[in-house]
Amino acid sequence: MNVSKRIQNMQFSPIRKLASYAEMAKEKGIKVFHLNIGQPDVVTPHTFFQGINSFNESVIKYSSSQGIDSLLESFIKYYKEWNINFEKDELLVTNGGSEALLFTIMAVCDYGDEIVIPEPFYTNYNSFADAAGVRVVSFITKAEDGFHLPNKKEIISKITSKTKALLITNPGNPTGTVYTYEEVRMLADIAKEYDLYLIADEVYREFVYDGLQYTSAMYMEDILDRVILIDSISKRYSACGARIGLVASKNKEIISQILKLCQSRLCCATLEQIAAANLINTPRAYFEEVRSEYENRRNIAFESLSKIPGVICKKPTGAFYIIAKLPIEDADDFARWILTDFNYDNKTVMFAPAEGFYATKGLGKNEIRLSYCINSEDLKCAMNVLSIALNTYIDLKNQ
Template sequence: MPSISKKGTQMPASPIRKLVPYAEAAKKRGTHVIHLNIGQPDIKTPKVALDAVRNHTIEVLEYSMTQGSEEYRQKIAAYYAKRDIFVDAEDIIVTTGGSEALSFTMGSIMDNDDEIIIPEPFYANYNGFATAAGVKVQPIASSIENNFALPPISKFEELITPKTKAILICNPGNPTGYLYSKEEIEQLADLVKKHNLFLVADEVYREFTYDGREHYSILQVDGLEQHAIVVDSVSKRYSMCGARIGCLISKNTEVIATAMKFAQARLSPPTFAQIASEAALETPQEYFDDVIEEYVSRRNLLITELNKLEGVKVATPQGAFYCVAELPIEDADHFAQWLLESYELNGNTVMVAPAAGFYATPGLGKNQIRIAYVLEKEQLVKAVQILGKALTEYNA
């Protein structure tokens, strides 16, 4: 029998999706599963985006430009300009989701066995993108004790080797919800300039910041133009996960030219999704104000309820719509599977994402889970109640 590749063997399974078969089996048994595991917002997609697709006049569904339509890229640039971030349409490549932008970035700036430093816990698919690109992740641990703040710069410097090509952050963070301050971003900027590295920022949750805090982009740092690469997406901003439209942004013309070759290999981003995404840029600020108010309310409720559970420790998110909770158990993977296979309360159970898959360091996050607070508050309260009673029975 022919063998599969080493790369395929090493490709990690998604900690967010790997429990899906157990959830589906629970549903077939008649158990209602409350999904806390995945960041699929229940907020309605802006009507203007859906109407743009409904009312299109396209008669031939042609390829779009490899880099995305010029009109759409100009409107993306205008979106950034309103936030005092000044880029041109030529600095932007439209991608099939933020995922493709990250893959293009790794392919463009790193070779096999090169290294990228990432604060952990981090978005689990970074491990997958790195494996696919033949890149080695050098993790640097942040702690729930200080809300997953940026680790000391000295710790980053200790990890830098001749193989190091970039530092990657997610701001605000998935899975932690941590929002990096301007000072933290500037510390990273000084570091990458000192060592001639790239600074890659996944900023797909930039609109979701709380408690009066503001997002500070790496594109706003003076003198970082040749080092900064931003990944963005419409998925969470406009509740358009299924559109699969993102973008890669950099003032470094060599990065853009190289990423374009990867983009050409996949031909073009999807046309209808670009139409919807372009229209979504017309979404009024009131939409975001309402969404943020709702997420703050959900966050506050969730944190309050989790803090009522004995032995549970939780970090307070400052952005995005996730939190990491530490449970009084040894193995969150086993617990999450047990919830779906062996536990229910009045016909209900919960599905969570074990946090170990958001770390690259073996053994870290074993007793942590990620919770996405993308459900209505009534469901969040019910889910935490189930979680608390499940922990009591599991530890009995």
């Protein structure tokens, strides 16, 4: 018996595909520093657990497919702090930002349609598109430009009669790039001129560094009927395991249609929604402390990489990722080797080869994506181990 071509065409996650090698290293007693995945180690706000403790029903019932009222209201209140105004019928709670993205792509694209994405991009965009039978068309952003957008003409060159949407992450994963107002405005103009949706994945909006201003796609008031906002509590509240996301739009028709998909999976977890609804009571100081902590970690990672001969990278200005080009031919081979054949002082590092974040074949082959989500002392140690490992690997290849 055969499996579907759809599932055959999907790639394994480049973020998680090396997990078995990491587990084997741990079984040998080797400490593995996980720089491969955006799993924050900062403490989840106590307000989340207060929300769970407030539950005193005798039955955990199905909730509304749209999401419970208290959570929808808390999202509305949160967005007002960012000068974004939503009404309740413009929001849908989802099982993480991942479900929000999958449902959105399914709602705006037919089988064989296309979405245009700047590359490198979050690898699961490929997975969501494959699952929906949609083709990803990419345009290249370059490390030497800080992965900022190219000119309008280059983006437009990727648009065809099958294009239904532009999809961006801002701040970016895996690049850590924060788009300027002018860049978001350009995308808004393209969406309007070519009758496209602008799908804006903004789950990292709380993580913007160096005093930069953040520009949401929701600030483009002349295209609000085209903007579909993707969000999640995972990153800003360090609550990845809660799996509470959101799809939001001023276009009530698209929200109404996506609700059909929400109804097909009945509802999101009731307890997690109750807990997430109470996150709105998290003190603002929490975000300020967390942002400061990640900015410091960003500096540690970037400065460490900058000291390694032959490594090329730009300082990211948002999220908690950094892409670095290494003086090697195959980052995937290096990623396996560092887990299976190397340790320094009984320590090694796991990272994500960057090739899986590109759609264009051959790009990213000598690049890696690091997530600086571990504490500062461990991060310093991990970067030192990475430096020693890279030098050792290069020497072995040159023998």
